[in-house]
């Protein structure tokens with residue numbers, strides 16, 4: 001399948017600084033759910049800004065949905081790529097939640113009969129339908145973040161980029177947001193999300209890209225990436241505790257065949273299997 | 285663009301000067317610029333300010349602003365030519381002088397501000413010049429927030445563009461309408477920020493009397509030299525002016 005995102009040797013530095021991205025190659029196929037992780041200042045936000053033209057790549061270096069980002073308007077790219085910012089206050093300005101969410105749809109020129117159901121759907125997706133007529137300025141920060149999220153999700157773009165969508169959310173909301181993102185992914189949207197929360201990565205991402213000082217140092221299946229604890233440690237990243245525990249228990253064995261455990265449930269299942277094997281072994 | 289009047293950390297002799305001597309220098313430049321109206325004199329002055337900026341290693345950062353300023357200066361010249369009642373030659377000379385004067389004064393203050401930390405400026409204005417702290421603080425803080433504000437403006441622009449808001453449109457009418465979506469969040473953010481700043485300051489004891497200061501900028505021999513030089517230059521300029529040099533009638 002043709003990749004929906006194709007980055008071909010992208011390097012970048014801000015006007016007065018050192019280089020922030022160094023020779024990035026990345027291909028993402030339609031329907032993938034990719035987590036982009038790395039330390040503060042690794043260049044994650046800088047990288048994803050190139051996907052929607054907020055930072056202009058040189059011609060031919062970044063293609064999204066068959067558009068060359070270098071010479072496509074942001075407002076045109078926004079039909080293909082949805083982008084949720086770290087700070088919701090940069091976009092919120094209407095005086096009802098509803099109007100805020102409708103803004104993007106109106107920009108796309110959708111007729112009213114289509115805007116309304118989409119707004120309602122997006123709001124109920126993020127669990128804010130009861131606040132539809134509230135003024136966003138009176139909501140909590142976590143709620144405003146979900147307004148921002150809804151206003152992008154309502155656009156139903158094939159690609160959705162989320163820059164730390166769950167910061168400042170409590171456990172319940174975090175799970176709700178990620179479940180929603182997962183559901184969108186299952187419906188065919190390609191997702192790229194940035195996060196510092198490794199348990200979210202373990203739970204939701206099928207692929208992990210690790211950025212370290214502007215370079216991709218690991219890129220692969222979530223289990224494969226979490227197996228490489230040494231490499232991850234370079235970026236001061238620690239897989240979820242249960243994964244670390246499993247890796248350590250497996251250390252005396254041949255690690256390349258023993259499974260990488262991503263959740264407590266998997267661990268439990270694994271231990272049960274080991275116990276059964278042992279019991280059977282003891283029976284001989 | 286977001287870098288206008290912002291302290292830029294560089295290792296330079298200009299950065300190490302006492303804020304007072306830099307302020308004296310900037311004010312001195314202003315006096316000189318107002319004393320003369322001969323374009324050659326003003327050009328020399330502008331070049332000298334540029335050299336100070338180069339020594340401070342901030343000219344590259346200020347080049348964007350300077351480009352904008354020179355366009356503005358050009359407009360000044362054109363306005364003079366169009367509206368001046370008198371000889372064409374005179375009008376052009378006068379226009380050029382005005383443009384150069386403006387660029388010189390603005391550049392000298394930009395060099396001053398970009399090589400001096402706000403807290404040091406506040407410190408010398410209140411402690412050495414005995415200006416009331418509240419007003420100095422208010423003034424400097426609003427200056428301090430200009431770059432932050434510009435940066436926010438860019439971010440808000442981004443946030444609206446990705447929702448298809450046509451601020452990158454070629455059509456000026458659509459573009460103007462689209463800017464409402466940028467202006468409103470900016471106002472909201474600024475109000476919130478001001479409120480937060482007030483709370484942050486109060487909770488950390490702003491307004492209780494007798495403040496002390498973390499670090500006092502020292503006055504070195506070089507500072508005395510700079511201030512001496514500025515005084516000499518101003519006196520020299522006044523003498524020249526009295527002799528009728530550097531002014532066109």
Ligand SMILES: Nc1ncnc2c1ncn2[C@@H]1O[C@H](COP(=O)(O)OP(=O)(O)OP(=O)(O)O)[C@@H](O)[C@H]1O
Nearest residue numbers: 014015017020038039040041042043044045046047
């Ligand atoms: N507008 C800017 N101008 C200059 N330098 C910048 C700008 N934005 C970011 N940088 C620099 O680029 C580097 C990468 O920043 P970026 O925001 O991409 O990191 P990040 O991986 O998203 O970090 P975080 O996890 O904190 O969000 C940092 O060193 C930062 O200082």
Ligand SMILES: [Mg+2]
Nearest residue numbers: 044045046163
């Ligand atoms: Mg970031």
